[in-house]
Amino acid sequence: MIRSVRHTPQQELELLCDINEMESEGEQCEVSDGDDESECGSEFNLNLESDSGSESDSEIECAGDSFQEARDGTVWAEQTAGNPRGRARESDIMRETPGPTCYAKDNITSPLSSLLCLIDTEMWGKIRKYTQAEADRNYADKFKLTADKLKAFVGLLYLRGITGGKSMNLDEHWSTDLGNPIFKQTMSLQKFRDIMRYLRFDDKNTMAARLVTDKFAMISEIFDKFVKNSIASYTPGENITVDEQLFPTKLRCPFTQYMANKPDKFGIKFWVAADVKTKYMLNAIPYLGKDDSSPAGQRLSDNIVMRLMEPFLGEGRNVTTGNFFTSLALANNLLADKTTIVGTMDKNRRELPPCTQAQSERFSTKVLRAGKVTLTIYQAKPKRNVCILSTMHQTVSTDNGAKKLPETLSHYNSTKAGVDDMDNMVRLYSVNGGKCRWPVAVFYNLLDLAVINAHVLYKQCMNVTISRRKFILELVKELCAHxxxxxxTGAIARKRLLPETPSPPAKRRQCQIGRCSGNKTCDICQTCKRLVCGKCSKNAPKLCSEC
Structure with missing residues (x-):
C-alpha cells in the first residue's frame, strides 16, 4: 500500500521529471495527495489551469535548469519572452486625471497668477520681512522694500536670464547704449544692488538654533513651501522620473558637491521627481550630506525615492530610475503601494543572478523573474549588457527591429530623461548670475523651477499654446508693472512739490542722495530735484545716481 503524501507545486514538478525518466525504463510510480482518484501531478496540473491573470510563480515558463541564486539568496527563474498575458494588475491602473488641480484652475488667469500659485503671497511677504529686517540691522534707514518692489526685482532677474545677460556686468544692463530700457524704467541700479545685498529668506534671530538640526535652515522655509505649492497645483501623469540635478555654484557651502559627469562640475545637488510628459517639477529634496535621521538599514537611494514619490503613491503610476536608485527592495516597497518601477541596475549588485556577468550573443535578451519583479538582460554591445529591473512588465516581448529591443528597455529609454530635460530647460533661461551667498543660489534655482511649472500650469489652465520665452516676457511685464x-506716480508727486526751476541754495549743503559720505554741494538733480554732489552724480545735465 502506498502512503499518501502532500507536495508543493515545485516538488510535484521535480517528481514529474523523475517519473518521466522512470517510465522510460518501464517502471511505474503513483503520487497521491490524499484523494484515491488523484494521479501523478494532479495538484500541479490544477495550478497550471488556474486563472491566467494571477501573479503566482506558476506563471513562469521554465525549461530545464532555469533557476539561479543571487549572492543575497534571491532566487531568479528564467522566463520565456512573449506577449503580456492576463488582466492588468491594480498597480498598473491610473486612477487620477493628470493636469492642473482645481486649486490651480480656480486661480490662474494670467502668467503672474500662475507664478503666484507656486510662490504665493505669504512667501513674498516673508522674503520682504526678512530682507527689511536685515537692512534695519545694517542701519539702512532709507531702505524700504515693498512687495511690489520685490516682485519688480524678481522680474528683472527673469529679464536678465531671458536676454542672456547673466554673464554681463550689472552696469551694462543699466547702460543707455547696451542695456535694456526696462531695467532703468523699473528701478535704479543702486536700489537693485541694495535688494541683492540685504536679500534674506529666514529670521536671523532664531537661525543659529535651527542650523544645529537643519543645515538648510537659511532658506528651508521658503523652499519647502514652494515644493508644497507645486505638489498642490498639479496632478502628474502615469510616468515620473527620479534623478539628480546639480545647480552650478562654487560658493562656500557646507554641502557643495563635485560631480565629474556634470557640465559645471561644482554645485548644490537636488534630488528631483519630474513629470515625463510636461517636465513639471513635482518634488525636490536638497542633498545636505550624510543624514543620521534616515531609517537604519535602508539605502540612501531607496529612502530618497520613497520620499519623492510619497505624494503620488497608490494611484497606479510608474517611476523610472537610474543605476544609483534601482534596487529589488525598492521595487517591492513601491509595488506594495501600487506603484511600479522601471530602472537600470549595475551588474555587480548582490540581488542579481550570476548570469548578468556573462556575455551573450549581441542583441539577445534574457528574462528572469523573482516573485513579481522582472529582470531583463539585454546584450547591447559585444562586451556590454544592460540590466533592466521592472515591476511594470509581467512578461517581456521584443520588437521586430534590427536590434530586437525588449519592451522594458524601450520603455526606460522613453521615460528616463524627465529630469534631464527639465534641467536643460532651466539652463536655457536661468536667472543664475552674480551672487555671494549660497541661499541666493538656491533662490535662483527656485525661480527657474517656478517659471517652468508656471508655464505648464498656464498653458493647460488657459488652453493656449505659448512659447516659454514669450511667457517669461509677459511675466516680466506683469511683475514690474505695479x-x-x-x-x-511718486516722481510726479515730488515734482509738483518743488518749484519749476529751483534756484541753487545760497550756500553749500549736504548731499541728499542715500549712501553718500556727507559731501556738501550746490548742485540739484534735474529729475528728483535733490541736492547731489559730484561723487553721486552723472554727466551733465546733472542727474543723481538713483535717477
Whole structure:
C-alpha cells in the first residue's frame, strides 16, 4: 500500500521529471495527495489551469535548469519572452486625471497668477520681512522694500536670464547704449544692488538654533513651501522620473558637491521627481550630506525615492530610475503601494543572478523573474549588457527591429530623461548670475523651477499654446508693472512739490542722495530735484545716481 503524501507545486514538478525518466525504463510510480482518484501531478496540473491573470510563480515558463541564486539568496527563474498575458494588475491602473488641480484652475488667469500659485503671497511677504529686517540691522534707514518692489526685482532677474545677460556686468544692463530700457524704467541700479545685498529668506534671530538640526535652515522655509505649492497645483501623469540635478555654484557651502559627469562640475545637488510628459517639477529634496535621521538599514537611494514619490503613491503610476536608485527592495516597497518601477541596475549588485556577468550573443535578451519583479538582460554591445529591473512588465516581448529591443528597455529609454530635460530647460533661461551667498543660489534655482511649472500650469489652465520665452516676457511685464507705475506716480508727486526751476541754495549743503559720505554741494538733480554732489552724480545735465 502506498502512503499518501502532500507536495508543493515545485516538488510535484521535480517528481514529474523523475517519473518521466522512470517510465522510460518501464517502471511505474503513483503520487497521491490524499484523494484515491488523484494521479501523478494532479495538484500541479490544477495550478497550471488556474486563472491566467494571477501573479503566482506558476506563471513562469521554465525549461530545464532555469533557476539561479543571487549572492543575497534571491532566487531568479528564467522566463520565456512573449506577449503580456492576463488582466492588468491594480498597480498598473491610473486612477487620477493628470493636469492642473482645481486649486490651480480656480486661480490662474494670467502668467503672474500662475507664478503666484507656486510662490504665493505669504512667501513674498516673508522674503520682504526678512530682507527689511536685515537692512534695519545694517542701519539702512532709507531702505524700504515693498512687495511690489520685490516682485519688480524678481522680474528683472527673469529679464536678465531671458536676454542672456547673466554673464554681463550689472552696469551694462543699466547702460543707455547696451542695456535694456526696462531695467532703468523699473528701478535704479543702486536700489537693485541694495535688494541683492540685504536679500534674506529666514529670521536671523532664531537661525543659529535651527542650523544645529537643519543645515538648510537659511532658506528651508521658503523652499519647502514652494515644493508644497507645486505638489498642490498639479496632478502628474502615469510616468515620473527620479534623478539628480546639480545647480552650478562654487560658493562656500557646507554641502557643495563635485560631480565629474556634470557640465559645471561644482554645485548644490537636488534630488528631483519630474513629470515625463510636461517636465513639471513635482518634488525636490536638497542633498545636505550624510543624514543620521534616515531609517537604519535602508539605502540612501531607496529612502530618497520613497520620499519623492510619497505624494503620488497608490494611484497606479510608474517611476523610472537610474543605476544609483534601482534596487529589488525598492521595487517591492513601491509595488506594495501600487506603484511600479522601471530602472537600470549595475551588474555587480548582490540581488542579481550570476548570469548578468556573462556575455551573450549581441542583441539577445534574457528574462528572469523573482516573485513579481522582472529582470531583463539585454546584450547591447559585444562586451556590454544592460540590466533592466521592472515591476511594470509581467512578461517581456521584443520588437521586430534590427536590434530586437525588449519592451522594458524601450520603455526606460522613453521615460528616463524627465529630469534631464527639465534641467536643460532651466539652463536655457536661468536667472543664475552674480551672487555671494549660497541661499541666493538656491533662490535662483527656485525661480527657474517656478517659471517652468508656471508655464505648464498656464498653458493647460488657459488652453493656449505659448512659447516659454514669450511667457517669461509677459511675466516680466506683469511683475514690474505695479512698481513702475508707483515709481512714476511718486516722481510726479515730488515734482509738483518743488518749484519749476529751483534756484541753487545760497550756500553749500549736504548731499541728499542715500549712501553718500556727507559731501556738501550746490548742485540739484534735474529729475528728483535733490541736492547731489559730484561723487553721486552723472554727466551733465546733472542727474543723481538713483535717477
Amino acid at each position: 512698481h513702475k507705475m508707483a515709481r512714476a
